[in-house]
Amino acid sequence: MQRTRTMMMTAAAIFLVAASAQAHSLWVNTFQNFSHPPGHAMVSLGFGHALPMDDFLATPDGQINLESFTFVDQNLQRTPLGAPQVPAEKPLALESGMTLERGDLATYKVQLDAKASPGVYQVEAKSKVGYFTKFIDEQGRERMKMTPMNKIPNAKQVLFGAKYQAFAKSYITVGPWSEPKQLGHGLEILPKSDISTVRAGELVDFYVTFEGKPVTSDGKGGMQYLIATSNTFGGPDGFSLASPLMEGKARFRVPTAGQWLVNIYVMQPVTKEGPLAAEFGKAQAVWYSATLTFNVKP
Numbered sequence: 143m144q145r146t147r148t149m150m151m152t153a154a155a156i157f158l159v160a161a162s163a164q165a166h167s168l169w170v171n172t173f174q175n176f177s178h179p180p181g182h183a184m185v186s187l188g189f190g191h192a193l194p195m196d197d198f199l200a201t202p203d204g205q206i207n208l209e210s211f212t213f214v215d216q217n218l219q220r221t222p223l224g225a226p227q228v229p230a231e232k233p234l235a236l237e238s239g240m241t242l243e244r245g246d247l248a249t250y251k252v253q254l255d256a257k258a259s260p261g262v263y264q265v266e267a268k269s270k271v272g273y274f275t276k277f278i279d280e281q282g283r284e285r286m287k288m289t290p291m292n293k294i295p296n297a298k299q300v301l302f303g304a305k306y307q308a309f310a311k312s313y314i315t316v317g318p319w320s321e322p323k324q325l326g327h328g329l330e331i332l333p334k335s336d337i338s339t340v341r342a343g344e345l346v347d348f349y350v351t352f353e354g355k356p357v358t359s360d361g362k363g364g365m366q367y368l369i370a371t372s373n374t375f376g377g378p379d380g381f382s383l384a385s386p387l388m389e390g391k392a393r394f395r396v397p398t399a400g401q402w403l404v405n406i407y408v409m410q411p412v413t414k415e416g417p418l419a420a421e422f423g424k425a426q427a428v429w430y431s432a433t434l435t436f437n438v439k440p
Contacts, residue, residue, distance in 0.1 A: 274302075
């Protein structure tokens with residue numbers, strides 16, 4: 143039993159590391175502009191590896207499907223936003239050998255008029271729940287399917303199965319900063335500092351929860367890190383800042399102005415009587431990712 147559990151955890155760790163290194167990230171862009179009072183904010187979705195935009199969420203091949211994209215006020219009243227759409231036309235081939243492809247990153251303008259209620263507004267995005275199962279079929283072939291383990295009737299042996307989901311959010315601040323409320327994401331990053339006024343060289347604190355409980359580094363789950371990167375530091379050169387999580391708490395000193403993204407990937411095993419018991423039989427592990435973006439002033 144212990145050997146089986148160890149093998150499962152090893153497979154899960156390999157899957158998590160590989161996915162973390164190669165998978166696209168989902169994030170929310172928010173940029174506030176006060177050049178023309180009372181100001182406005184631009185909101186869009188980001189997907190890929192490079193801030194502020196890298197790739198389309200919706201393509202003819204389908205890379206990520208959103209469960210929701212939502213504007214949330216300070217009282218947690220939600221306004222659904224439209225999901226990106228796949229354009230009907232095919233990419234346009236140019237004589238130069240390049241192609242032009244139309245896309246949609248769900249861009250919105252939020253007008254901050256004089257009547258806007260003060261507070262911290264949140265823009266959130268969640269991907270649809272997905273499943274990944276690696277198994278040996280009846281002919282002895284190693285196969286993979288994007289489906290729960292219990293939906294594969296011809297599996298001779300299940301090698302690994304995971305449930306996964308991505309969460310993303312950012313903030314728009316009207317008036318003084320106040321700590322935003324948690325949105326109930328499976329994996330959630332909460333700012334514990336005023337990120338509406340943070341400047342280069344200052345400390346920022348975060349709190350991370352998995353299914354409502356603080357994520358921490360311990361002897362059972364190994365080290366857990368919150369990662370920070372920016373289009374002005376680290377990202378273009380392929381490296382980032384890392385802060386170990388202890389009782390859900392992480393801290394960074396942001397070295398440069400610009401847009402910053404903090405992210406984390408967390409995998410937890412599924413057990414018959416544990417907190418993830420609802421997934422027992424469907425997956426051996428639950429794998430979540432979460433991102434939060436904010437803008438640092440010079």
